[in-house]
Amino acid sequence: MMKRLNRNYLRKKNHVSDAVGSADKLLFKNGSLIDFSKRQIVPQDMLIVNGVVAEIGHLEIDEFDGHQFDIAGKLIMPGLFDMHVHFREPGREDEETLLSGASSAMFGGFTSVCTMPNTEPATDNREIIEYILNSLSNHLIEVHPIAAITIGRKGEQLVEIAELVDAGVIAFSDDGSSVANPMLLRRALDYSRMFDILIIEHCEEPTLAANGAMHEGFMSTKLGLPGIPSIAEELIVARNIMLARYTNGKIHIAHISTKGSIDLVRRAKAEGIQVTCEVTPHHFSLCDEDLETYDTNLKMNPPLRTPSDVEAVFEGLKDGTIDVIATDHAPHSSEEKDVEFDAAPFGIIGSETAVGLTITKLVKAGKLNLIDALEKLSAKPYQVLGLPVPEIRSGAKATISIIDQDIEWMVDKHAFRSQSRNTPFHGMRLHGKSWGVINNGKYLISAQQ
Amino acid sequence: MSSFTLKHLLGLEGVSRDDITTILDTAASFREVLDRPYPKVPTLRGTTVVNLFFEASTRTRISFELAEKRLSADTISFSTATSSVKKGETLRDTAQNIEAMRVDMVVIRHSASGAPHFLSKCIKGTVINAGDGAHEHPTQALLDMMTIRDKFKRIENLRIAIVGDILHSRVARSNIYGLTTMGAQVMLCAPSTLIPYEAHKWPVQISYNVDDAIEWADILMVLRIQLERQQANFFPSLREYHNYFGLTSDRIKRVNRDITIMHPGPINRGVEIESELADSDKSVILNQVTNGVAVRMAVLYLLSGELKSDDEKTKS
Numbered sequence: 217m218m219k220r221l222n223r224n225y226l227r228k229k230n231h232v233s234d235a236v237g238s239a240d241k242l243l244f245k246n247g248s249l250i251d252f253s254k255r256q257i258v259p260q261d262m263l264i265v266n267g268v269v270a271e272i273g274h275l276e277i278d279e280f281d282g283h284q285f286d287i288a289g290k291l292i293m294p295g296l297f298d299m300h301v302h303f304r305e306p307g308r309e310d311e312e313t314l315l316s317g318a319s320s321a322m323f324g325g326f327t328s329v330c331t332m333p334n335t336e337p338a339t340d341n342r343e344i345i346e347y348i349l350n351s352l353s354n355h356l357i358e359v360h361p362i363a364a365i366t367i368g369r370k371g372e373q374l375v376e377i378a379e380l381v382d383a384g385v386i387a388f389s390d391d392g393s394s395v396a397n398p399m400l401l402r403r404a405l406d407y408s409r410m411f412d413i414l415i416i417e418h419c420e421e422p423t424l425a426a427n428g429a430m431h432e433g434f435m436s437t438k439l440g441l442p443g444i445p446s447i448a449e450e451l452i453v454a455r456n457i458m459l460a461r462y463t464n465g466k467i468h469i470a471h472i473s474t475k476g477s478i479d480l481v482r483r484a485k486a487e488g489i490q491v492t493c494e495v496t497p498h499h500f501s502l503c504d505e506d507l508e509t510y511d512t513n514l515k516m517n518p519p520l521r522t523p524s525d526v527e528a529v530f531e532g533l534k535d536g537t538i539d540v541i542a543t544d545h546a547p548h549s550s551e552e553k554d555v556e557f558d559a560a561p562f563g564i565i566g567s568e569t570a571v572g573l574t575i576t577k578l579v580k581a582g583k584l585n586l587i588d589a590l591e592k593l594s595a596k597p598y599q600v601l602g603l604p605v606p607e608i609r610s611g612a613k614a615t616i617s618i619i620d621q622d623i624e625w626m627v628d629k630h631a632f633r634s635q636s637r638n639t640p641f642h643g644m645r646l647h648g649k650s651w652g653v654i655n656n657g658k659y660l661i662s663a664q665q
Numbered sequence: 666m667s668s669f670t671l672k673h674l675l676g677l678e679g680v681s682r683d684d685i686t687t688i689l690d691t692a693a694s695f696r697e698v699l700d701r702p703y704p705k706v707p708t709l710r711g712t713t714v715v716n717l718f719f720e721a722s723t724r725t726r727i728s729f730e731l732a733e734k735r736l737s738a739d740t741i742s743f744s745t746a747t748s749s750v751k752k753g754e755t756l757r758d759t760a761q762n763i764e765a766m767r768v769d770m771v772v773i774r775h776s777a778s779g780a781p782h783f784l785s786k787c788i789k790g791t792v793i794n795a796g797d798g799a800h801e802h803p804t805q806a807l808l809d810m811m812t813i814r815d816k817f818k819r820i821e822n823l824r825i826a827i828v829g830d831i832l833h834s835r836v837a838r839s840n841i842y843g844l845t846t847m848g849a850q851v852m853l854c855a856p857s858t859l860i861p862y863e864a865h866k867w868p869v870q871i872s873y874n875v876d877d878a879i880e881w882a883d884i885l886m887v888l889r890i891q892l893e894r895q896q897a898n899f900f901p902s903l904r905e906y907h908n909y910f911g912l913t914s915d916r917i918k919r920v921n922r923d924i925t926i927m928h929p930g931p932i933n934r935g936v937e938i939e940s941e942l943a944d945s946d947k948s949v950i951l952n953q954v955t956n957g958v959a960v961r962m963a964v965l966y967l968l969s970g971e972l973k974s975d976d977e978k979t980k981s
Binding site for chain 1: 678756757775776777778779780782783797798799800801835838861862863864866
């Protein structure tokens with residue numbers, strides 16, 4: 217079994233390395249540059265030399281000897297950043313590796329990711345952080361690992377936060393569960409304040425959510441499945457906001473999913489508490505009513521909520537309560553997912569559908585304007601994580617995503633670069649897709665693959 | 666006879682009044698077969714039916730087996746109580762084996778809601794749900810409706826109160842769909858902790874007072890209360906449950922009306938119902954059991970897709 221998977225994986229790796237080019241000399245003609253600070257889209261040509269933006273503007277270059285692309289109608293922006301992915305390495309390399317996950321991200325249009333620490337063993341020490349950083353050191357994708365808050369994600373003892381920050385950790389989270397003990401989370405918030413570093417919380421009160429398989433509502437009542445009530449999320453969001461206020465720490469709510477949670481964050485922001493949050497594309501694209509067929513690719517945590525929660529997500533995205541769109545890319549093997557609903561693990565993959573769902577379900581559906589929507593995939597994650605947003609000006613390192621917002625395509629899970637296939641979007645028609653990415657002196661034109 | 670539209674019987678949600686009527690009418694003619702000296706018909710000769718019971722069950726399994734044998738089907742039964750970790754693997758593997766052995770129909774009982782739906786996607790044969798988790802138990806509701814029709818000659822406009830652990834009950838769900846589709850009025854009566862979330866979105870009334878339910882109902886459908894519900898704090902004690910929600914002769918006597926009592930079994934005597942009352946002439950509990958075989962014969966026959974004339978069907 218492992219042998220077969222490994223061969224597949226090697227084949228994919230070769231395939232991907234063929235696809236990535238060296239950004240020695242690239243000329244992009246007729247692009248549209250998104251300027252998030254001025255909220256405008258400007259027609260520009262762009263010349264990249266040795267991974268750096270050499271020139272931007274209206275360029276007339278005679279006898280250009282590099283690669284030239286006409287990108288009329290395509291959008292240029294700072295490289296998309298997925299701040300919530302699970303790449304399963306170390307531990308479950310049969311589901312995803314750092315390399316296959318990174319391929320999936322770059323084909324999806326991202327240039328940076330934050331990997332979550334629920335690996336096996338948990339990412340809670342310098343060795344694993346260095347392993348992750350080294351594995352992708354030469355990659356187009358920039359990886360910013362998130363470490364566990366507590367050793368083994370057990371919620372008992374803090375990890376060595378200072379050393380891990382030194383090792384390159386960008387944020388801390390026990391994602392997959394909350395830090396159940398409020399005293400421990402208080403210490404984490406107090407301690408992390410020294411480094412001005414983010415604590416990310418998966419908000420789920422464990423006793424209220426116990427054994428739940430889907431959102432608790434009329435659908436769970438009809439399907440006879442144990443429910444995960446909204447209150448299980450909202451109670452912890454409220455607690456975390458209060459702790460952030462008390463400690464003056466920085467807290468980020470992962471994959472927010474309920475109207476009540478969004479209201480809490482909205483009020484906290486108005487009060488000036490340092491809280492930010494993200495939503496996944498599936499939480500604005502699907503709802504609990506889609507579960508009629510017991511499809512385990514609709515089983516995720518937090519669960520798909522009700523249509524009125526989805527409406528609240530649109531509102532939160534629009535008024536800025538929700539800062540970021542992040543995928544919660546969670547690969548699972550088909551053996552694990554191809555079972556009865558109760559027995560299936562939570563989570564779906566999302567790297568390669570995020571752009572399409574954002575443009576289709578938010579922009580084309582009239583819920584959010586194009587600039588606001590793409591900013592939540594591009595500039596916002598950098599800001600939330602305290603990183604500089606990549607600039608697109610001459611002399612700056614090129615960290616760039618190019619998106620074709622008009623292309624219509626059909627999701628085909630078999631074409632994914634991810635090693636896993638657990639998506640509910642297979643066969644769906646979407647508008648908008650990554651055209652290509654440039655980062656770390658490399659480029660990938662996914663539109664040509 | 667009107668045409669029958671179902672390929673599988675996964676639940677009664679969404680099943681039409683015509684289809685339910687067809688099943689009940691067919692069951693009535695099979696009920697006559699069961700009363701004959703030689704209660705067997707050749708209807709499903711050559712058809713292979715497998716009974717997969719992944720959860721402990723005696724009554725339902727025997728009822729299905731008997732129904733299959735009365736129809737002359739070739740039957741195999743498989744019972745196992747599986748660990749929750751392995752259950753997915755077992756079901757997938759079992760489904761593939763069934764497919765390889767060219768089985769025509771599969772009857773499945775499983776602790777996971779949706780397991781029959783999963784199976785129906787894995788195999789080409791017909792799937793009959795014999796109870797899945799807290800989701801549905803359609804043949805139980807059908808035999809309940811048959812029993813009601815036997816006694817009242819109708820279902821429409823009757824008042825049926827389902828009393829007990831609605832939250833965990835697949836029997837309640839199937840009956841809610843079946844009975845409301847057939848035009849009955851349904852009331853759910855239980856401690857508020859055992860009424861599922863947003864149950865008011867069903868076309869039912871909800872009551873937390875068993876005396877009100879008795880006052881209102883023509884039929885009381887009593888559900889089994891399991892000890893582990895007390896351990897999970899759904900109610901403080903079995904004693905309190907019995908005192909406030911248990912059906913007793915005293916409670917029934919207070920209303921001056923004929924009331925019919927049903928129970929899908931197995932009965933927890935002295936908890937949800939007083940022993941004497943369960944055995945009284947108000948109870949149709951044993952009629953339910955007999956009708957179970959007839960209803961399952963009807964479901965097997967109709968899903969086998971060989972819709973023959975009534976004469977041919979009951980020819981022994």
